[in-house]
Amino acid sequence: MDYSNLRRQAASMKKGLFDQGLLDEQFRQVEDLQDEASPNFVEEVVVVFFKDSCRLISNLEQALEKYPRDFNRWDAYMQQLKGSCSSIGASRMKNECMLFRDNCGKGNVEGCMGCLQKLKREHAILRQKLESYFQLLRQAGPAGAATRPVM
Amino acid sequence: MASLVKALLVEDARVDALVLSAMLHRFHCEVTIAKNGKEAVDMFFEGKKFDIVLCDNDMPIMNGPEAVEKIRAMGETDVKIIGLSSDKNVQEVFMTAGVDVFFPKPLKIDVLGAMIQEVINKKRNSMV
Numbered sequence: 001m002d003y004s005n006l007r008r009q010a011a012s013m014k015k016g017l018f019d020q021g022l023l024d025e026q027f028r029q030v031e032d033l034q035d036e037a038s039p040n041f042v043e044e045v046v047v048v049f050f051k052d053s054c055r056l057i058s059n060l061e062q063a064l065e066k067y068p069r070d071f072n073r074w075d076a077y078m079q080q081l082k083g084s085c086s087s088i089g090a091s092r093m094k095n096e097c098m099l100f101r102d103n104c105g106k107g108n109v110e111g112c113m114g115c116l117q118k119l120k121r122e123h124a125i126l127r128q129k130l131e132s133y134f135q136l137l138r139q140a141g142p143a144g145a146a147t148r149p150v151m
Numbered sequence: 152m153a154s155l156v157k158a159l160l161v162e163d164a165r166v167d168a169l170v171l172s173a174m175l176h177r178f179h180c181e182v183t184i185a186k187n188g189k190e191a192v193d194m195f196f197e198g199k200k201f202d203i204v205l206c207d208n209d210m211p212i213m214n215g216p217e218a219v220e221k222i223r224a225m226g227e228t229d230v231k232i233i234g235l236s237s238d239k240n241v242q243e244v245f246m247t248a249g250v251d252v253f254f255p256k257p258l259k260i261d262v263l264g265a266m267i268q269e270v271i272n273k274k275r276n277s278m279v
Contacts, residue, residue, distance in 0.1 A: 026257050033173040033260075041173060049166045079209065083237040084166045087257050 006140035013133050022126050027089030043134045049088050050127055056081045057120060064116070071104040074112060078104070081119075093122045156180045156270055159199075161191040161206040161218060162235075167256065171205055171235075174260050178267045187211050188218025195222050201230055202270045205258075208236035208245065216241070216248035223249035231270050233258075 017023045034041040060077040067073050082097035084090075096119040103111030158180040162168045168184055175182045183201070185191035187210040194201075204222070208215040219232055234245030234253040242253040254262060 029257070029260060030170060033170065033177060038173065041169075045166060045169050048169060052165055076209075079238065080164065083164060083256060086237050087164070087166045087170055 003140050006136060010133060010136045010140050013129075013136060017129060017133070022090070022092050022122075022129065024089045024091040026086065030088055043137075045088060046130055046134070049084055049090070050130075052084055053081060053093075053123060056084070057116075057123065060116065064113070069107070069109060071107060071112075075101050075104040090126055093119060093126060096122055155274070156202045156267055157200065158182050159185060159191060159194065159201040159204045161185045161188060161204060161210070161215065163187055163207065163210040167207065171258065174258070174263050175205075175267075177260065178264060180267065188213030188215055188221075191218045192221045195225055195227055202274065203267065204230055204232045205263075206232060206234055206245075206250070208234065208238065208241045216244045219245065219248040219250055231266065231273075233266060 031042050078097050078100050085094035100115035158175045163186050172182050189212045206215040232250045234250035235256050237256040239255050245253045
C-alpha cells in the first residue's frame, strides 16, 4: 500500500476542512497536544465531542418541544454546545450556535428552529468528514496503530 | 520527571476536560479533575493542596464562582485560581469571587504555560 500517498490524501482532506471553514485554529491546538504518549488523542477528543454534541442536540430538541418559548433554557443548552464546539475548533457549528443564541435573545422562535436545523446539518457534515479523515489516517498510519474508537 | 505543579481542573464538560488536562500534562503538571464546584471545594476541605486551579463557570451542583468564593473563604489565598468560560460576561463575577485571572475559552496553551511558569517561579522563590 502506498502510505505516503494516503498521508498526502489525509493532509489534503484536512486542508479542505479548514478551507471550507468547518475547522479553525483551535483544532490545530488540539492536534499539537497529540504525542507519542497519546498517539490517538485528537480522534479520542473528536469521538467524545460527537457523543456529547449528539446528547446536547437531543436535549435541546426535547426542550424546544417541552418548554415552548423558554429562551433562557434553550440558550443554556446551546451555551454548552457552543463551548464544546469552541474547544475543538468546530467553527461552522459554533457559528450556528451563536446565531441560535442571538435568536433566543430576540425571542425569535422561528429563527431558533431554523438555526437548529442548520446546526444539525453542520453537525452531520463535520461528523462524516472527520470520520473519513480519521479512517484515512488509520490506513496511512504505522502498523499496530490503536483500534478505532466507536464514534 | 517529577511533577512540579499540582493542578486542579474543575470542569464538567468532557471535551474541555480532555483538552485542558492534556495541556496541563504537557507542562508536567500532576492533574486532578473535579466535575463540579462542590467536588473542588470538598477536595480543599479534605486538606488536599494545589498550586493552580483552572475553574469553569457553568457546572451542575455548584458553579465556578461559588466554588472559588468558598475556597478563598477557607483561607486558600496562595493557590493561583484561573477562571475560564466561553461567556466573557462572567469575568466580573469570577474576579469578585476571588480568581487571580480570567481567560475566555478556549484557553491557549502559551497562556497556560505563562501561568504555570509564574507558579513555578513563586514556588522556587518561596524555597529560597
